[in-house]
Amino acid sequence: MIDVRQLREHADEICAALARRGDSSCDSQVEEVLELDRRLREITAERDEARARINELSREVGQLRRDGNVEQAEAVQAQSRALGDDVSRIERDHEVLSAKMHELLLHIPNVPHRDVPDGASEDDNPVVNGPFLPEGGIDGFAEHQRVPxxxxxxxxxxxxNERATKIAASMFTMQRGAGATLARALCQYALDSNADEFEEIRPPSLVSTATLTSTGQLPKFADDAYAIERDDLWCIPTAEVPLTSMYSGEILDAADLPMRFMAFSPCFRREAGSAGRDTRGMLRSHEFDKVEILALAAAEQAPQLLIDMVARVERMISSLGLHHRVIEICTGDLGQSHHRSFDIEVYAPGCGQWLEVSSVSWFSDYQARRADIRHRQVDADGKPMKGTVLVHTLNGSALAVPRVWAAILETHRQADGSVNIPEVLSPYMRGISRLGG
RNA sequence: GGAACGGUGGCAGAGCGGCCUAAUGCACUUGUCUUGAAAACAAGAGACCUUACGGGGUCCGGGGGUUCAAAUCCCUCCCGUUCCGCCA
Incomplete structure (x- = not known):
């Protein structure tokens, strides 16, 4: 959610920034919000005035009754009752208007950071680091690596996957034997590698509607999530959802920031818009495992954290002997809640494509405003200051299992058809260092 | 799932229709005293909305109701504790 006060004071700048996303509907939405905001403040003032008068009169009634002046008390009561009717009428209007405004605000996307490159679609995302490929580039892979x-x-x-489909539905996957061990090893490895700075959390995999709204999935992307209607719960599409909301409605101490968390979780996605795409293998499925890293930070800490988190993901991918590049998401491809975003892609020689294995994003205070996560401010001497400010949130996948699993099979396939397991995973592989052969 | 009891400021905890502008204790901040600290004493302190910056309004789990007036009464939902039932 963007800030209404900011919007009031810097409407032109915000509209211009939103226009960079290539969505022209923002202007009219912003205008509508501003109009609602004007009316809302108008009637709020009216209501508060009436309420102040009622409070005054009620005190008077109390005094009159104590004095035994019943007649006059009743006269004042009648006056107050009339004002009460005014108040309830105004309150009804207020509720309608503020619900409308809130609904509109939930649909307005975040403002892109000024350094986000302009672009219309994913085709315009520039490579900002890499690509890190073997000698000879994409053509440098051996023939035995070119098997999907x-x-x-x-x-x-x-x-x-055939049996996974039988048990569940299409687009579900199943690993078995050493394949299942490898999937789990990847998660263990990702958690252990980030334990130096990130607190491990094992969050719930089902969350409330309020929680899924905080992170931006609802109301706009309801079709992408699995709903458990009977209990009014949703399956999380990523651990970002529960982790971000851990401190919702709370006020944090500046000294505790940044707070860093990591979590292993299953991720559930209906993939409503991508039926028929990537239907083979492990590239896209309704359920997969992922280790997520996330930070709650003060605004000034955010830029460096973004850089650090991207670097962490890159190190992890490299340590698995995979070939990657980092791309920056351009304005036209930026997610609704994102302020700035980088994708880490791994080259999978078998299927011959770059696979997005992680997306590291900075949300500015957009999610924090929805989730109401604030922190106290401190002055230059570290003394607490009056008032609170919203935190900034950042997150990214430390390791999303299926695509990394796929890339490992393709990249490390040997001429004899066996697959070497990366050395760093050996503590988690029960002694298995090679698949097949 | 059933029953009982609860949910009040950072924490503990009183209040159970109007003097609640929420007692009291702990913690916190500032000052006095002190070489410094502690103790003692005094004062102060929350969040949110709005403002002609004088203020005004809201917040006692959420929502609704009764009333001139609700932390206090009624309804409803959520959460917690304990006991029973069921159960990895």
Whole structure:
């Protein structure tokens, strides 16, 4: 959610920034919000005035009754009752207007950071680091690496999506044997690698409607999430959702910032808009495992944290012997809640494509305003100051299992058809260092 | 799922229709005293909205109701504790 007060004072700048996203409907939405805001403040003043008068009169009634002056008390009561009717009428209007305004605000996207490159679509996302490829670039991969992971998985008996489909539905996956061990090893490894700075959390996988609204999935993207209507709960699409809301409605101490969390969780996605895309293998599925990293920070800490978190993901990918590049998300491709975003992509030689394995994003105070997460401010001497400010949120996937799993199979496939497990995973592989062969 | 009891400021906890502008204690901040600290004493202190910056309004789990007036009474939902039932 963007700030109404900011909007009031800097409407032109905000509209201009939103226009960079290429969505022209923002202007009219902003205008409508401002109009509602004007009316709302008008009637709020009216209501408060009436309420102040009622408070005054009620005190008078109390005094009159104590004095035994019943007649006059009743006269004042009648006066107050009439004012009470005014107040309830105004309150009804107020409720309608503020609900309308809130609804509009929930649909207005975040303002892109000024350094976000202009662009219309994902085709305009620039590569900002890499690509880090073997000698010879994309053509430098050997012939035995050019087998898609779904074929490798089937040959080695470690991927059984056919049965996953039988048990559940299409677009569900199932790993077995060493394949399942590898998937779990990746999570263990990701958690251990980030434990130096991030507190491990094991959050609920189902959350309330309020929680899913805070992070921006609702109301706009309800079709993408699995709903458990009977209990008014939703399956999380990422651990970002519960982690961000851990401190919702709370006021944090500046000294505790930044707060850093990581969590392993299953992720559930209906993939409503992508039916028929990436249907083979592990590239896209309704349920997958992921380790997420997340930070709640003061505004001035955010830029450096963004850089740090991208670097962490890059180190992890490199340590697995995978080939990656970092792209920055341009204005036209930026998610609704995002202020600035970087994707880490891994090259999968078997299926011959760059796979998005992580997206690290800075949300400015957009999510924090929805979730109401604030912190106390301190002055230059570290003394607490009056008032509170919203925190900034950042998050990213430390490691999303399926695509990394796929890239490992394809990248580390040997000429004899076996697959070498990256050295860093050996503590988690029960002694398995090679699949097949 | 059933029953009982609860939910009040950072925490503990009183209040159970008007003097609540929420007692009291702890913690906190500032000052006095002190070489410094502690103790003692005094004062202060929250959040949110709005403002002609004088103020005004809101906040006692959420929502609704009764009343001139609700922390206080009624309804409803949520959460917690304890006991029972069920159960990894």
């Amino acid at each position: 992971h779904w074929e490798i998985g089937e040959l080695l008996g470690i991927l059984d």
